[in-house]
Amino acid sequence: MVQGSLGDRYGIGRTCAKMSPLLLTGLGVIVAWKAGMFNIGGEGQYVMGGLTGAWLAKILMIHNIDGADLLIAILIASIIGGGLYGLLAGWMKTSRGVDVVISTILLNFVAIQVLKWAVAGPLMEAQGGLPQTDELPASAMLWKPDPRTDLHAGILIGIICAILVWLFLYRTKRGFQLRVVGDNPLVARTNRVPVSRIQLLAMAISGALCGLAGGVEYTAIAGQVGTDFSQNWGFLGIPVAIIAGLHPLLILLSAFYFGAMIAGSVNLERFSTYGDTLIYVVQAAAVLGLVALQSIKTKRKIVAEVNE
Amino acid sequence: MSGSFSGLAIETIAVLPYAAPVGFAALGEIVGQKSGVINIGLEGMMLMGAYFSMTGVLLGHGHFAIPLGFLLAIVSAVILAEISAYFTVVLAVDQVVVGTAINLLALGVTSTLFRMKYGSSGKLLTLPTLTRFEGVDAGIVLLILCLPVVAWILNKSAWGLTMRSAGEYPKATEAAGFSVVKLRMWSLAIGGIFAGLAGAYLVLGTSGSFTENMTSGRGFVAIALVTFGRWKPTWVFLAAILIGFLETLQFRFQAIGIHVPYELLIASPYAIAIIILLIAGKGTTSPAALGIPFRRTI
Numbered sequence: 001m002v003q004g005s006l007g008d009r010y011g012i013g014r015t016c017a018k019m020s021p022l023l024l025t026g027l028g029v030i031v032a033w034k035a036g037m038f039n040i041g042g043e044g045q046y047v048m049g050g051l052t053g054a055w056l057a058k059i060l061m062i063h064n065i066d067g068a069d070l071l072i073a074i075l076i077a078s079i080i081g082g083g084l085y086g087l088l089a090g091w092m093k094t095s096r097g098v099d100v101v102i103s104t105i106l107l108n109f110v111a112i113q114v115l116k117w118a119v120a121g122p123l124m125e126a127q128g129g130l131p132q133t134d135e136l137p138a139s140a141m142l143w144k145p146d147p148r149t150d151l152h153a154g155i156l157i158g159i160i161c162a163i164l165v166w167l168f169l170y171r172t173k174r175g176f177q178l179r180v181v182g183d184n185p186l187v188a189r190t191n192r193v194p195v196s197r198i199q200l201l202a203m204a205i206s207g208a209l210c211g212l213a214g215g216v217e218y219t220a221i222a223g224q225v226g227t228d229f230s231q232n233w234g235f236l237g238i239p240v241a242i243i244a245g246l247h248p249l250l251i252l253l254s255a256f257y258f259g260a261m262i263a264g265s266v267n268l269e270r271f272s273t274y275g276d277t278l279i280y281v282v283q284a285a286a287v288l289g290l291v292a293l294q295s296i297k298t299k300r301k302i303v304a305e306v307n308e
Numbered sequence: 309m310s311g312s313f314s315g316l317a318i319e320t321i322a323v324l325p326y327a328a329p330v331g332f333a334a335l336g337e338i339v340g341q342k343s344g345v346i347n348i349g350l351e352g353m354m355l356m357g358a359y360f361s362m363t364g365v366l367l368g369h370g371h372f373a374i375p376l377g378f379l380l381a382i383v384s385a386v387i388l389a390e391i392s393a394y395f396t397v398v399l400a401v402d403q404v405v406v407g408t409a410i411n412l413l414a415l416g417v418t419s420t421l422f423r424m425k426y427g428s429s430g431k432l433l434t435l436p437t438l439t440r441f442e443g444v445d446a447g448i449v450l451l452i453l454c455l456p457v458v459a460w461i462l463n464k465s466a467w468g469l470t471m472r473s474a475g476e477y478p479k480a481t482e483a484a485g486f487s488v489v490k491l492r493m494w495s496l497a498i499g500g501i502f503a504g505l506a507g508a509y510l511v512l513g514t515s516g517s518f519t520e521n522m523t524s525g526r527g528f529v530a531i532a533l534v535t536f537g538r539w540k541p542t543w544v545f546l547a548a549i550l551i552g553f554l555e556t557l558q559f560r561f562q563a564i565g566i567h568v569p570y571e572l573l574i575a576s577p578y579a580i581a582i583i584i585l586l587i588a589g590k591g592t593t594s595p596a597a598l599g600i601p602f603r604r605t606i
Contacts, residue, residue: 038404098585099535101348101404105528106578113575121569238408277423280416287409288395295399302603 005264013149019259020154024213025237028206035202036182041104042210042234044111045082049211052081054225070140082211090203094196132226142220154216165248239283321443327552329510333530336502343495344475344597348407351527352414357381357507359418362518381508389500397492400601437516475595478602532581
C-alpha cells in the first residue's frame with residue numbers, strides 16, 4: 001500500500017492527484033461549517049461545477065476557443081456553478097428555514113441525476129454516442145509537469161486556496177464575523193452582524209470551492225465529463241475536514257494522509273476488490289475516534305471547572 | 309363516482325411497496341426527533357438493515373428465511389443506532405458529525421462485506437420476497453398497524469410524554485428525576501428498529517435483491533418527510549405515499565408512452581422533497597431542543 005502511494009514518483013504523483021479534490025472539497029466544508037452551515041452537499045456542488053464547466057466548454061469550442069483561455073473559462077464557470085448551487089441551499093435556509101443538512105443532501109441526488117441526463121442529452125459527444133461530453137483539446141488541459149505521472153497543477157490550486165481560506169477566516173473582518181455566526185448566532189445578531197448575509201456568503205464560497213474541485217478534476221484527469229463523474233470526492237471531503245479540526249492549513253495534512261491512502265488502495269485493489277470501500281470504514285472510524293476524544297476532554301474540563 | 313374511487317384505491321395499493329421503506333424509516337425518525345435527536349445516520353442504518361436482511365434470508369430455510377431476514381435487519385440496525393446514540397447522547401457529540409460518519413461507516417461495511425462475498429461486479433442475487441395478496445403484503449400491514457401504535461406511544465403513554473419532554477426542555481426532564489440520556493437512548497433504539505424494517509422491506513418487499521448503496525438517499529427523504537408531516541405519524545405516512553407515487557412514475561410514463569427523460573424522473577422524489585420543505589418552511593411544531601446535545605451540569 002505504501003509502495004502505491006509514496007514508493008516512487010508515480011506513487012507520489014498519484015497521491016497528489018487524489019489529494020487535490022479532497023483538499024478543495026474539504027476547504028469548502030470548512031468555510032460552511034465554520035459558519036454553522038452543515039453543508040453535506042459538496043458532491044452536488046462538485047458535480048454542478050464540473051457540469052457548468054463542460055457546458056461552457058461546449059459553447060466555446062464551437063467558436064474555436066482553446067488553450068489557456070478555454071481552461072480559465074472552464075474553471076471560472078465551475079466556480080460559479082458550484083457557488084450558485086451552494087447558494088441555493090443557503091437561500092433555502094435563510095429564507096425558509098430549511099435545514100442545510102437535508103437540503104444539501106437532497107440536492108446531491110438531484111445534481112447526480114441532472115449530470116446523467118445532461119451527458120446523455122444536450123451535452124453528449126458529437127460522435128460516438130456514449131454518455132459523455134466531447135474531449136477537451138490537449139491545450140486546454142491543466143498543466144502536468146510529467147505526462148507519465150498523475151501529478152497535475154490541481155495540487156497547487158488546492159494549496160493556494162488553503163492559504164486564501166486561512167487568510168479570509170482569520171485575517172479579515174468578514175471571516176471573523178463568519179466564525180462568530182458559527183459559534184453563536186445570537187451573539188452575532190446582538191453585535192449587528194448580518195447573520196443571514198454571512199450564512200449565504202459561507203454557502204456560496206463553500207459551493208464555489210467544491211465546484212472548483214469539479215472543474216479541476218474535469219480539466220486535469222479525463223478532459224471529459226461522463227456519467228461516472230461523481231466519484232464521491234465531495235462526500236469524502238467531509239471526514240477530511242473534520243479530522244483537520246476544520247482548520248484550513250491542517251487540512252493539508254489530513255488531505256495528504258487520505259490522498260495517500262486512496263492512492264495506495266489502487267495497489268491493494270490488485271489483490272482484492274474492496275480497497276476503496278474499506279477506506280470509508282477507516283475514515284468513519286477516524287472521525288468517531290476523534291470526536292470521542294474531544295468530547296472526553298471537554299467533559300474533564302467541565303468537571304475541573306466545577307471542582308474549582 | 310364509486311368507480312373512480314376504487315380506481316384511486318387500486319393506484320394507492322400499487323404505490324404502497326414503494327412508499328413503505330421511507331414510511332418505516334420516517335416513522336422511527338419521528339420518535340428519535342421527538343426526544344431531541346435528529347438522526348442523520350438513518351440512511352446508514354437502513355443500508356445496514358438491507359444488507360443483513362439479505363444475509364438472514366440466505367441463512368434461513370423455508371418459512372423461516374424471511375422472518376430471519378427481518379430479525380437480522382432489525383438487530384443490525386439497532387446496534388448501529390445505539391453506537392450512534394452513544395456518541396450523540398452519552399458523549400454529546402454534534403449530531404451531524406456523528407450521523408455523517410455513521411452513514412460512511414455503513415456504506416463502507418456493507419459494500420466491503422458484499423464485495424468480499426460476491427465480488428465487485430455486483431452480482432445480482434434474486435432473493436425470496438414477501439408474498440402479496442391483492443397487492444398487499446405482511447410488511448405493508450405491519451406498517452399500517454404501526455401508525456396508531458406510534459401515535460399512541462407519542463401522545464398517550466406515560467413514557468412517550470416523558471420522552472417528548474426531553475426533546476422540548478431536557479433540563480426540566482432531568483429536574484423531574486428522569487434521565488434524558490436513557491430516554492433518548494431508548495427512542496433511538498426504536499428508531500433503529502424501524503430503520504431495520506425499512507431496509508429489510510426494501511430488499512424483501514420492494515426489490516427482491518441487494519445492491520451496493522441501494523438505499524440511495526431514501527433515509528434523507530424520510531428525514532425530510534418527518535419535517536413535512538409535522539412529526540405526526542399519519543401525515544408522515546401520507547407524505548410517504550406521495551414519494552412512493554413519484555418513484556413509480558418512471559414505469560407509469562413508460563406504460564402510457566409519455567417521453568420524459570428517465571433521469572429526471574429518478575430525481576423527482578428528491579426534488580419534490582425539497583419543494584415540500586420549501587413550502588412547509590420551518591414551522592413552530594418542531595421539538596424545541598431538536599439537534600442540541602444535552603450535557604448534564606453537575
